[in-house]
Amino acid sequence: MKKDISKIEKQFLNYVNKMMAYNEAISLMYWDLRTGAPKNGVDQRSEVIGMLSQEVFKMSTYEEMAAYIAELSPKHVQEQLSPVVRHTLAECKKEYERNKKIPADEYKEYVVLQSKAEAVWEEAKAKSDFAMFEPYLQKLVDFTKRFITYWGYEKHPYNTLLDLYEPGITVDVLDRVFTQLRDRIVPLVQQINESSHKPETSFLFQKFPKEKQRAFSLAILKELGYNFDAGRLDETVHPFAISLNPGDVRITTKYDENDFRTAIFGTIHECGHALYEQNISPELIGTPLCDGTSMGIHESQSLFYENFIGRHYSFWKRYYDLFKQYAPHFANVSLDDFYRAINESKPSLIRIEADELTYPLHIIIRYEIEKGLFSGDIEVKDLPDIWNEKYEKYLGIRPDNDANGVLQDVHWSGGSFGYFPSYALGYMYAAQFKHAMEKDLPNFDQLLEQGELIKIREWLTEHIHRFGKMKKPLEILQDVTGEGLNPDYLIRYLEEKYKEIYRL
Amino acid sequence: MKKDISKIEKQFLNYVNKMMAYNEAISLMYWDLRTGAPKNGVDQRSEVIGMLSQEVFKMSTYEEMAAYIAELSPKHVQEQLSPVVRHTLAECKKEYERNKKIPADEYKEYVVLQSKAEAVWEEAKAKSDFAMFEPYLQKLVDFTKRFITYWGYEKHPYNTLLDLYEPGITVDVLDRVFTQLRDRIVPLVQQINESSHKPETSFLFQKFPKEKQRAFSLAILKELGYNFDAGRLDETVHPFAISLNPGDVRITTKYDENDFRTAIFGTIHECGHALYEQNISPELIGTPLCDGTSMGIHESQSLFYENFIGRHYSFWKRYYDLFKQYAPHFANVSLDDFYRAINESKPSLIRIEADELTYPLHIIIRYEIEKGLFSGDIEVKDLPDIWNEKYEKYLGIRPDNDANGVLQDVHWSGGSFGYFPSYALGYMYAAQFKHAMEKDLPNFDQLLEQGELIKIREWLTEHIHRFGKMKKPLEILQDVTGEGLNPDYLIRYLEEKYKEIYRL
Incomplete structure (x- = not known):
């Protein structure tokens, strides 16, 4: 036997x-x-x-x-x-x-719809014309609703979609944590708006040649522990990280000569994703376990690097001189001014350009809309108005057109409903991981100042990376932090940091 | 029905x-x-x-x-x-x-042997140690002999191998044409050796920065009609062209800063291959017909571009000024001196570095050896000696070690027996095509001088490229030239060109 x-x-x-x-x-x-x-x-x-x-x-x-x-x-x-x-x-x-559970014919029809819808969305976005995209979005929602009936659901239809990206996370959980987040971030954003101590940022937009940005990106990747024997850096319209196998995890970035932040923080963000994939245990190669365990845990790694490292004062204390070697036009900008500038917070319409404080609000808006779509409380045709109202309510600004509003993200055109919450979950996980990490590495700030980033990478590999999909997301969270999802750590981090920067 | x-x-x-x-x-x-x-x-x-x-x-x-x-x-x-x-x-x-016809187990064993043999060959070549490679080569020959018995053969066992690469070509044909070639080239090579009008070549080896070589390569590719919307140029250790589909045919080249000929003629050669693949009729996409019809016809295209265009006086009359923009250190080298230098002929040990006159002799040597291996007249263990003797006989020089002799080519380590003749066949085909082309384009030299290379490409597409594998190699040859394989055109080309250059 x-x-x-x-x-x-x-x-x-x-x-x-x-x-x-x-x-x-x-x-x-x-x-x-x-x-x-x-x-x-x-x-x-x-x-x-x-x-x-x-x-x-x-x-x-x-x-x-x-x-x-x-x-x-x-x-x-x-x-x-x-x-x-x-x-x-x-x-x-x-x-x-x-x-x-999905009938083969229906799935085929859905795949065709997906690829058509993406093309239509692209055109609709270019023309800022929601009506053009609406019938396709309607069909995608209808298909997805049918799939939910095939798959079944517990408590809320949207739970089945959440399970695709973040097993274990439900509407109940999200309602709780997003309410907490929203209730603490919205007033903070308002206080900042009214603050008279806004950072000076004009120097950020001085011309910074692409080649120099690339050279600095490569230098920083090396410092962060990205292994160039198992990866490479290329240029694309939208930055991404992609794992072919742990020995070949590639990063791309985008260079804007008038705003270096796009490339530098994009690169650091994708590096966080890549470090996860490069350090999955080799015994998982060739199995579906050789992958990040969920979108949220993946995002926790990229956001950890982008925000908790890349936007940290101590990080720039270490690397600002190096930066100035590539960007001599920053010679007269003090470290303090630089730090405040790259951490400017300001309500904006576009999710992927949002700062770290307002970012969760963009996600919460999308979550509330998706939940409503699948509970039946929201109709596709009403999306632009609902979208704009929520932006006004949470961020105090209203999109002037659909391209800057409901049409901005690619996700829905590919039928990816239930994905957005992962971004905010990743952010909360990251803050929780950081808190846990500081028990083992109480000198976190000092490690950044001394450029000993490898110790941070090693800790993340030990506790998160190596397991791939061998552990479920909430299992990792529990094992690493000793508790479940808790937005307090993120809230505390944001409040402390932004109160100091804006002297509130 | x-x-x-x-x-x-x-x-x-x-x-x-x-x-x-x-x-x-x-x-x-x-x-x-x-x-x-x-x-x-x-x-x-x-x-x-x-x-x-x-x-x-x-x-x-x-x-x-x-x-x-x-x-x-x-x-x-x-x-x-x-x-x-x-x-x-x-x-x-x-x-x-x-x-x-090949038993599955035996094929599997053969594939494993192939990949091992290639690794061993690489090491043996580095150490110049034929004895190390010999047992693997013996096994590859034994396997191939067994495959021939499975496949069957007519007249000569080697015919079955030739059929893999050049359907229609047999030992009888090759014996005839190679004898003709050898008997006319060998004396010409000797005359050249004894000539007192040897070209001055020292200026070829001045430092020529890689970036400039790349820029000139790109400019020339464009002139030749290579479509960059359906291809790209990259750098590799060994140059090659590869077709993913006719809309994506990539070229690679190698840059030697001390000898620009490697990159320029390598690029032009690969461009010939690529133009073939880029111009196969789109209706063949997705079928095995969407490929060059044989190794020989493929090589006819690369050699046509490399030699009949790239080493032609009229071509450089057109492009030498452009060349000097990238290579200002040639300012004082006259066009005539440049032309004679890039057409220097000199017996050498390494096939891939051979000039166009001595190149066929390298192929004939390999053909004679392979034929002997599969008829049973030659034993694997005797290969180094036989190899060296043939080089001495045909080229007047003797390899000082196996790395420069019998171990130089990768082909045998992958079990590719019967491939080498395609190189010389391609050369003969190319000369025949050129002769046929001149009936339609009698002003061939003038087209080069005026940079109207696109007309040449169009003629090749019309008569050769577009058919892919829809026509067999000898069918194309017959349709285009009205005759079968005939080495006279190549011989005449070489004799005329080299007698003029060396004033014989």
Whole structure:
């Protein structure tokens, strides 16, 4: 008996390795399309990506997969499996059940709709014309609602969507923490607006040549512990990090010669994602466990680096001189002025350009809207008005058009409902991790000042990175911090930092 | 009946499209590995390439493929197929029969041997130690001999290998044309050696910065008609061209700051390959016909560009001023001196560094050796001596070690026997094509002088490129030139050119 199982275990792993091999090829094609693939090849490349993706989807629902699940799932069998195979099985089973419940024809129709909707959204955004996108968004919402009925849900239909990105997180949890966040951040944002101690920022926008920005980005990546033997830095329209395998985790960034913050903080943010992927345990390679455990935990790593390190006074105390080597035009800007400038907080319309204090409000708005869409309280046609009202209410500013409002994000055009909360969750996780880290590394600020960033990376690897998907997000949170989701740490961090900067 | 066939036709095309999609993904991974993939990801990437390659191989021999071949092959069915499907079927059938004849276990063993042998060859070459490589080469030859018995052969066992790369070419043909070539080139090489009018070449080796070489390479590619919307130029250790699809055909080159010829002529050579692939008819995309029809015809295009254009006096009459903008250190070198220098001919030990006159002799040596290996007249263990003797006999120089001799080429370590003749065939084809082209474009030299290279590219596309694998190599040769393989044109070209340069 034992021998048979080890044979099936091996076959199952081979089967899964093949799916992951296809995924690695797909990821490389995706990266290549964005970093310099010649434009005439794009159509055929998209076909190729489509064919390989379809193959992976099919493999996740084939009878062969069903047979592995049936044979390996019984409790007495599972006990004989290695932990890696046991967790791999659980992942495959979850996906099998999710994918199997959607009728094949319906799924195909949905995939076609997705790709059409993205193209339409792009045009609608360019023309700032929500009416153009509305019928597609309506269909995407309708499909998703149908999928929720296939998948089933507990308590709230939106919970099923949250589970896709952040297993364990529910509407109840989000309502609680987002209310706390909102109630503390909104007044702080108002106080800042009224503060007379606003930072001077004009010097940020001096011309900073791209090559110099790239050179500084490379230097900082090295300091942060990014391994260039397992990665590379390229330029794209939207920055991203992508893992092909832990030995090849690539970063891209965007250079704005009139605002260096785009590249520098973009690079540091993506570096946080990349450090996660570079440091996943090699034993997970070739399985679906070789990935960040959730969107939220992933975002906790990028935000940890971008905000808790990259916007920290001690970090710049260490690296401001280095920065000035690449940016000699900052020679006459003091460290204090620089620090206050890069931490300016100001309500703005565009999520991806928001500062760290107002950012959670952008997410909360999207959460409230998505929840309403799937509970049936909000209609697609009313979205622009609802969007604009919420911006006015929480941020005190109102979008002047849909491109700066409801059409700004790509997510909905791809049918990604339930994704947005991960950004704010990641932020709260990051603050909780930082608090836990300071028990082991009480001299956190000093480590930054001395450039010993590697110790911080090592701590994160030890407690988070290496596990990949072997632990669920809330399991990691509990193991690392000894508690569940708690927004207090983030609130306290923001209040302390911004009260000091704005002398409130 | 008719309706059923069109349904099977469609399914068959879908099946083939999928195989080609995998091939495109594999090609991109290959390109990426050579142009900048981080080293820590290489092992896993190789695994992924292996898994996808195995899948394509399997698909070529699955029962599903057998069923398509059985259903579509009958004459009355074939008559109803579109020409593209008919030729696709023929390609698949040929490959099916070839692959099916090798027992699966034996093939697997062979693939493992291949990858080991390449690694061993690399080390053996570095150490210049043939004895180290010998047992692997012996096994590769033994495997190949066994494959030949599985595949069968007519007249000479080597014919079966030639058919892999150049369908229609046999030992009889090669013996005839290579004898002619050898008998005319060897005395010419000797005359040149004894000539007192040798070109001055020292100025070729002045430092020429890489960035400037790259800029000039880009400018020349544009002039030659390389479409940058369907390609890009990168840097690698060994230059190559690779087609992902006709909308994405990439070139790489190598820069030697002390010898610009490496980059410039390498780039022009690869451009010839790339122009072929960029201009294959789009209706062939997604089928195995979307590829050069043979190694020889492919090489005819690269050599046409490298030699008949790139080393032509009229070409440099047009572009030497442009060249000097990038290479101002040539200001005092006259066009005539430059032309004679880049056409210097001198016996050398390394094939890939050989000039255009001595190059065919390097190929003839390899052909004679391979033919002997598979007829049983030559033993693997005797290869170094035989190699050195032939170099002495044909080129008048003797390798001082195996790295500069029998170990120099990668081909045998991958089991590619029968490939080498394609290089010389391509050269002869190119000379024949040029002769045919001059009937339509009698002002060939003038086109070069006026920089109207696009007309040459258009002629090649019209007569050669667009067909992909829709025509066999000798069919193209016959259609374009009205005759079969004829080495006279190449011989005449070389004799005229080199007698003038060396004033013989």
